[in-house]
Amino acid sequence: MRLSRYFLPLLKETPAEAQIVSHQLMLRAGLIRQSSAGIYSWLPFGYRVLRKVEQIVREEMDRAGAHEILMPSIQPAELWKESGRYDDYGKEMLRITDRHDRAMLYGPTHEEVVTDIFRRSVRSYKDLPLNLYQIQWKFRDEIRPRFGVMRGREFLMKDNYSFDLDFAGALRSYNAMLLAYLKTFRRMGLTAIPMRADSGAIGGDLSHEFQILAQTGESAVYFDAAFEDIDFLQDELDVEQLKALYAATDEQHDPASCPVPPERLRSGRGIEVGHIFYFGTKYSKPLGATVVGPDGAEIPVEMGSYGIGVSRLVGALIEAFHDEAGICWPEPVAPFRLGLINLRPSDQGCSALVAELEAKLARAGVEVLVDDRDDSPGAKFAAMDLIGLPWQAVVGPRGLKEGVVELKCRRTGAREQLSPDALLQRFAA
RNA sequence: CGGGGCGUAGCGCAGCCUGGUAGCGCAUCUGCUUUGGGAGCAGAGGGUCGGGUGUUCGAAUCACCCCGCCCCGACCA
The missing domain is CATH 3.40.50.800 (Anticodon-binding domain)
Known part of the structure; x- marks a missing residue:
């Protein structure tokens, strides 16, 4: 590609609205342009990076046995009324009314839709486990979008959903995703630390968030130095051992009760780029997503969901890889x-x-x-x-x-x- | 949503307090010269001063309303 014929609008000066370095560099290096608060267009250079990040995520999901689908960005409100989340979700959900006065919404997440697909198509435990994913634009009407694509209202997300017959199966799915995530981030040159997390609004009782280390990260993180010694791409990893390693954000970190000896405790700043949840039958029950088990009984399936902020990762990569002069792309995601x-x-x-x-x-x-x-x-x-x-x-x-x-x-x-x-x-x- | 700030050329800003019809740097275009770390000279183009209403002989400037964007907080992949 010749620069004289390419579309790469560079800015010599830093636009006043950009506060953090990744946002500044994404504007200056011609990756994105803002359309409205928290909503961006991706220019050729930025879009190339976005697609590379997306492709690495896709390859690792496929390798982990998930199947790619594409669900609608606009969803019917009825599904959310069925799950009970329509009223719970609040103003973050962008609600839309169509010409027939039907209540719709721009999807902030897709548990309802995927559960609906499942319940209409899967009947037997023999079809489990099943893991479906998509890479799709989502919209959450954040009160205050900021930091460019790191905290936009519209964002590209890889989300997948696992369906299992029982808890043991769900745990296997969960663990497989945890390992896939570590590989995925590692392939982009990032060190990701899985941290036990509150499962928040999505609900459930087993959850990890993935923080990548960057000097300009949004929150302080503490973790066992053992994470630095693991080669996520090569080693046979023991998930339970990994999950047992200490890692905490500063809200949860208590120096007094920290089990890691000081010489093995590392601290840094983290940016959350992924989150995985096990939530059992939270959606399968109200939506009636059941399969017939070996004994002939109808069983609501055990589910989990797993997200990676694909567009956010582009910003996070720049936070992790830049210097005074500009961006320093790792080869696997370089435009x-x-x-x-x-x-x-x-x-x-x-x-x-x-x-x-x-x-x-x-x-x-x-x-x-x-x-x-x-x-x-x-x-x-x-x-x-x-x-x-x-x-x-x-x-x-x-x-x-x-x-x-x-x-x-x-x-x-x-x-x-x-x-x-x-x-x-x-x-x- | 509470508090604060800012909207003037593509970008960064001055002008506003004290009203008289808009300016600087960078970028763009033309010409010449230059060429190993954001070149020089000469010339040119580009503005409903965020929008509306009002005050005034006259509004970028004063008043009121609205909109947008940014920051802090609460919230969050």
Whole structure:
């Protein structure tokens, strides 16, 4: 992709409305634009990241045996009256009336809809366990949206719902999701700490929230250093052992009664990016979601629900990975892997080499963004640092004479000179 | 929803107190020069001053109402 033909509106100055660094950088680096309070458009650059995050989540859900579906964003109020939540949910729920004066709502979550799908289609315990998920826009009419996409009113969420015959099965589903979540976040380069949590309005008695560590996180968190030693992508993990490890947000943390010895206690700041719940028959009972068990009796299914804030994760990633100059994307979610700067597009040699590199990289499937704009070198370096692609390659007249290009790692700032062929080897391999 | 702040060019702001018909920086456009860390010079375009009502000869400026956005609190993936 050539920057001269791309849509990447960058801002030199920080918009006044953005308070936290991820919001500022998302606006400055051309990821999003605000439409109204807590509601955003995703521009090409931001949308690429959103889709990458979404894809990692999707792959891990699929790997865990969940099936992707897509439920409606607009739901009928009747379902919520059946579950009893219509009156409970309060003003956070955006209520809509259609032309026939029928009560509708923009879904803040989908327990009712998915339970309705289940009850109309599943009859036998033999069809269990079942785990359905979707990645869908949701709306919660927050009293005060803030922090950009971190706390928007409209947000993209992965939510899934497990259906099991009994508690033991539900627990297996719950544990499988807990592990899937740890892998999912790890794949994005994030350290996520599962913490026992109140199950809140959704209800139930087994619940963990997932906090990722970032210096600018919204709340202080304390956890056992053992979390740092676990390789979530490689190790065979013992869920019960994991769940037994200490982790708490500052509201729940009591230094006096903390079981972790001080030398093993880590503290940091966390951003909540996921939440899992077991809630038994809270919805299956009122909605009549039952299966026939081995003994011929109708049994309400045991359910759990599991959420990941996909759009919030984009902000959280930036909170975790940035510096003074801008964003530093981890490779798995970077909008492009390599930024190729043509330092002097008016120079035929530079342009020829850039075109050749671009073509060969593209052929090898490398996502490359070429800065071919007629701008000053400093402006290009600053822009490239701001948008935070993991690797930057510079083709300029100076290096061209020596037959080298400069490669810079955005995260570490390390630079090296290498031949164009060596560059291709490095990325096309 | 309670408390506070702010709405003036795409972005950041000044002007408002003390009323006289709008300005600065950046960005944009044109031309020339420049080119390894947000270039220089010259020129140009861009505004119902958030909206409405009122006061006044005259309102960005004063008064009242409304709307939007931001911050603190309560709430939250």
